[in-house]
Structure formats: structure tokens, C-alpha cells
Amino acid sequence: ETGVTQTPRHLVMGMTNKKSLKCEQHLGHNAMYWYKQSAKKPLELMFVYNFKEQTENNSVPSRFSPECPNSSHLFLHLHTLQPEDSALYLCASSQDPPTYRGETQYFGPGTRLLVL
Amino acid sequence: GNSVTQMEGPVTLSEEAFLTINCTYTATGYPSLFWYVQYPGEGLQLLLKATKADDKGSNKGFEATYRKETTSFHLEKGSVQVSDSAVYFCALSPRETSGSRLTFGEGTQLTVNP
Numbered sequence: 699e700t701g702v703t704q705t706p707r708h709l710v711m712g713m714t715n716k717k718s719l720k721c722e723q724h725l726g727h728n729a730m731y732w733y734k735q736s737a738k739k740p741l742e743l744m745f746v747y748n749f750k751e752q753t754e755n756n757s758v759p760s761r762f763s764p765e766c767p768n769s770s771h772l773f774l775h776l777h778t779l780q781p782e783d784s785a786l787y788l789c790a791s792s793q794d795p796p797t798y799r800g801e802t803q804y805f806g807p808g809t810r811l812l813v814l
Numbered sequence: 815g816n817s818v819t820q821m822e823g824p825v826t827l828s829e830e831a832f833l834t835i836n837c838t839y840t841a842t843g844y845p846s847l848f849w850y851v852q853y854p855g856e857g858l859q860l861l862l863k864a865t866k867a868d869d870k871g872s873n874k875g876f877e878a879t880y881r882k883e884t885t886s887f888h889l890e891k892g893s894v895q896v897s898d899s900a901v902y903f904c905a906l907s908p909r910e911t912s913g914s915r916l917t918f919g920e921g922t923q924l925t926v927n928p
Contacts, residue, residue, distance in 0.1 A: 702857075741903070741918045788857050800846050800865040802907065803916055805857040 701725040702806035704789050710812045711779065719774040719809045721789030729794035730772040731803065732764060735786040747772060748794050779813045786810050816841045820904050820919035827894055827926050835889040835922045837878075837904035845906040847871075847880055847887040848916070852901040861889075861902070894926045 702723045711717050723730060732744040746754035747766040761783075763775040772789055790803040821836040839845065846865045850858040862871035867882035878889045887904060904919040 704857075740920045790858075800863050802846070802848055802860060802863065805850075805859070807855075807857045810855075 701804050702789060702791055704787075704806035704809050706809060707807065708810045708812075710814065711776070712814055713779060713781070715779075716775070716777040718776065719787055719789075719811075721772040721774075721806055723770055723772075723789075723791035723804070723806075725791055725804060727791040727793050727804075728769045729792050730766060730769070731790040731792075732772065732774055733788040733790065735788055735808070737785075741788075745774075776811075779811075781813050784811055784813045816845070816906060816908060816917040818904050818906055818917055818919035820902075820922050822922070824923035824925060827924070829896055829926055829928050830893045831926075833889070833891040833894045833898075833924070835902055835904075835924070837887045837889065837919060839885050839887065839904075839906050841885075841906055841908060841917075843908065844882075845908050847878070848905045848907070849876070849878055849887070849889050850903040850905060850918075852903065852921070854900070858903060894924075896926045896928055899924055899926050 705720045729748045731746050734742045734744055743756055744758045745764045750766045761778050765773040786808045788808045789806040792803040793801055817840045819838050848863045849861040851861045852858050861876055862873040862878055864871040864880035867880055870877055870879045876891045878887050880887055901921045901923050903921045905916045907916050
């Protein structure tokens with residue numbers, strides 16, 4: 699599935715660095731999502747955007763700052779992260795509201811982040 | 815609220831064995847149900863889905879039937895291959911949003927040995 703792309707695929711950063719994750723969807727969807735996937739933990743929904751507007755922020759620390767300049771692009775800006783923020787960050791997109799029952803989210807390959 | 819419970823892993827099978835991964839859910843109304851698969855180093859891919867009671871979703875030899883009476887959506891495959899080694903996630907979306915908001919189970923790691 700190449701409908702949702704993420705860059706970079708791997709990132710190593712120090713706790714004082716600033717970096718950004720990028721997500722792009724080529725599916726014509728209007729909603730985009732950031733998830734965090736940590737080892738041995740359930741998927742955590744972080745942010746939801748619909749038509750560039752943030753509609754959900756699940757108590758994510760301010761060191762994570764999302765940006766959605768248009769319906770096709772989503773960024774996650776990172777600064778002063780902690781080692782416990784090391785995880786796989788997944789981007790997804792969907793049509794919201796859906797155009798048919800069973801329409802669902804499509805995921806990118808993820809960015810594997812290591813904070814030292 | 816909505817919730818999904820999957821059987822605990824990891825699950826280890828030999829090639830050509832029969833696979834069942836149990837999934838039960840709690841939701842109001844009639845949610846849509848999904849199985850996603852995550853291969854090593856990749857994101858989640860939609861494997862199959864069912865949108866109403868008694869529907870059977872199928873793909874790549876995997877099947878799951880939407881059982882309203884037992885609130886279940888168990889994943890099955892008759893003969894697994896080494897290439898099926900992955901993490902499998904059961905998920906639901908509420909009737910009113912149908913995909914915009916997914917509730918995931920915790921995932922089940924499957925390893926298939928030659």
C-alpha cells in the first residue's frame with residue numbers, strides 16, 4: 699500500500715534536538731491521524747485532523763506539536779523529547795464522514811524513532 | 815464505551831497448521847469490524863472487514879465472521895505459511911462513523927515456523 703507515505707523511516711535524536719516527521723496521503727482523504735505504537739502497549743491515538751482542523755488531541759505532551767497545512771500533508775514536530783518517547787509513529791488517513799459503510803483508515807509504514 | 819479484546823499472544827505454529835485468533839468486542843449498536851495485519855518493520859494493513867451481522871470477511875486465505883450473538887470476530891486460516899508471521903489487530907468502528915474512529919485490540923503476535 700503506497701497510498702500513505704512517511705519520512706523518515708528511521709530517526710535517532712538526542713533529547714535536545716528538534717526534528718519533524720512527515721506524512722503524505724495520496725488517497726484523496728480529508729482526515730489524518732497520528733498514532734504512537736510502543737513495545738508491549740496498545741496503539742495510542744495522538745491527534746486527529748479533519749480538513750486541516752485539529753479535532754482531537756488525546757492529552758499529548760506539548761513536546762509533540764502537529765501541523766496539518768492541507769488535507770494531504772501532516773507533520774509531527776518534535777522537541778526536547780524523552781527516552782520514553784521512543785516508539786513507532788504511525789500516520790493514517792480516512793474519509794470522514796465515510797462515503798460507505800466499512801470505509802476505514804489506511805496507514806503509512808511508520809517512522810521508527812529512537813531518543814537517546 | 816467501545817472496546818476490543820484479543821487473545822493473548824504470542825502464538826507459535828508450524829507451517830500448514832490451522833490458525834484461530836479470538837476477538838470479542840463491546841460496542842453499542844452495530845459497529846463495523848476489521849482485522850489489520852502488521853508485518854515486521856511496516857505499518858498496519860487492512861486484512862479484511864465485515865460491516866453487518868453474519869457477514870464473512872476474507873482475504874489471502876484468512877476469514878472472519880461477524881457474530882452479533884457472541885459479539886465476536888475471530889480470525890481463522892486453514893493452513894498458515896511462514897510469510898503469515900506478523901502482528902494481527904482486531905478493530906471496530908462505531909456505526910455512526912464507520913472507520914473514522916477505530917478502537918483496536920492489543921494485537922496478537924503470530925510466528926509460523928517452517
